[in-house]
Amino acid sequence: MDYKLAVRDNHPEDTVIDIPGKSGITRIGKGYCTIIAGPCAVESRDKYLEIAMQVKNMGAHILRGGAFKPRTSPYSFAGLGIEGLKILEEARDITGLPVITELMDIRDLEQVCRYSDIIQIGSRNMQNFSLLREVGRVNKPIMVKRGLAATIEEWLLAAEYVLCEGNEKVILCERGIRTFEVMTRNTVDIGAVALLKDLSHLPIIVDPSHATGKRHLVKPVAMAAVAAGADGLMIEVHQNPEEALSDGPQSLTPELFISVLDNLKGIAALNNRIFQ
Numbered sequence: 001m002d003y004k005l006a007v008r009d010n011h012p013e014d015t016v017i018d019i020p021g022k023s024g025i026t027r028i029g030k031g032y033c034t035i036i037a038g039p040c041a042v043e044s045r046d047k048y049l050e051i052a053m054q055v056k057n058m059g060a061h062i063l064r065g066g067a068f069k070p071r072t073s074p075y076s077f078a079g080l081g082i083e084g085l086k087i088l089e090e091a092r093d094i095t096g097l098p099v100i101t102e103l104m105d106i107r108d109l110e111q112v113c114r115y116s117d118i119i120q121i122g123s124r125n126m127q128n129f130s131l132l133r134e135v136g137r138v139n140k141p142i143m144v145k146r147g148l149a150a151t152i153e154e155w156l157l158a159a160e161y162v163l164c165e166g167n168e169k170v171i172l173c174e175r176g177i178r179t180f181e182v183m184t185r186n187t188v189d190i191g192a193v194a195l196l197k198d199l200s201h202l203p204i205i206v207d208p209s210h211a212t213g214k215r216h217l218v219k220p221v222a223m224a225a226v227a228a229g230a231d232g233l234m235i236e237v238h239q240n241p242e243e244a245l246s247d248g249p250q251s252l253t254p255e256l257f258i259s260v261l262d263n264l265k266g267i268a269a270l271n272n273r274i275f276q
């Protein structure tokens, strides 16, 4: 196997990633249950700042929001671009929380690095090898989402691309894979979480929103993920999901988000995980 830097053989200790922010250090990895929350996309300044404050007050540790959105149709809302990054920066200042956003194109690397604390490589780019090598050369944590139909081995090799360029701050994110099943948007692979906690030292986050595509399935899948050993979750939350410009059906209302967090605290405690 060629994923020698991603596995435990030469790195028995769990990797813990420290993300410095205005209100201290946020940790991802061993012993922590880190919650990343926010809307699918940054839609406007006012809406983003409002939801950012709401999820922060409810207990989120990191803010999410796409400025460059990979959309299946070229006619769908594709994000606000640089304007979206600037809104994320403002939200980071106001809330004191670190932010994560997706990088789709090497040409945007400098700007995304400037405004974001963690760089997300989306499922569609998990095998964009030149992009992976490029983010392997920056000093920022990189979250590598599992490809739409990627095996665990292909996913680990994608992480290896980043690691072998010298960037040790890699986070894996299980977000469901495409199978014959169509009642859920994707098929979430909880077994992969347990397997990777054993095989790899890298932290693993689960995204129950893209994994299911359905709001009412987010809570049970989130609980299963933490019970299986996930180091945290990335959850889409929108103040008015009916009007969201992307992924409304899987976005939680703030009220539902509180209820998911309440349930998660119990599971995290059972697993001796710190909810920061």
Ligand code: PEP
Residues within 6 Å of the ligand: 040, 066, 070, 102, 121, 122, 123, 124, 145, 175, 210
């Ligand atoms: C996202 O998290 O914003 C996203 C587009 O997810 P994925 O790459 O998993 O489809």
Ligand code: MN
Residues within 6 Å of the ligand: 040, 041, 210, 236, 246, 247
């Ligand atoms: Mn989304």
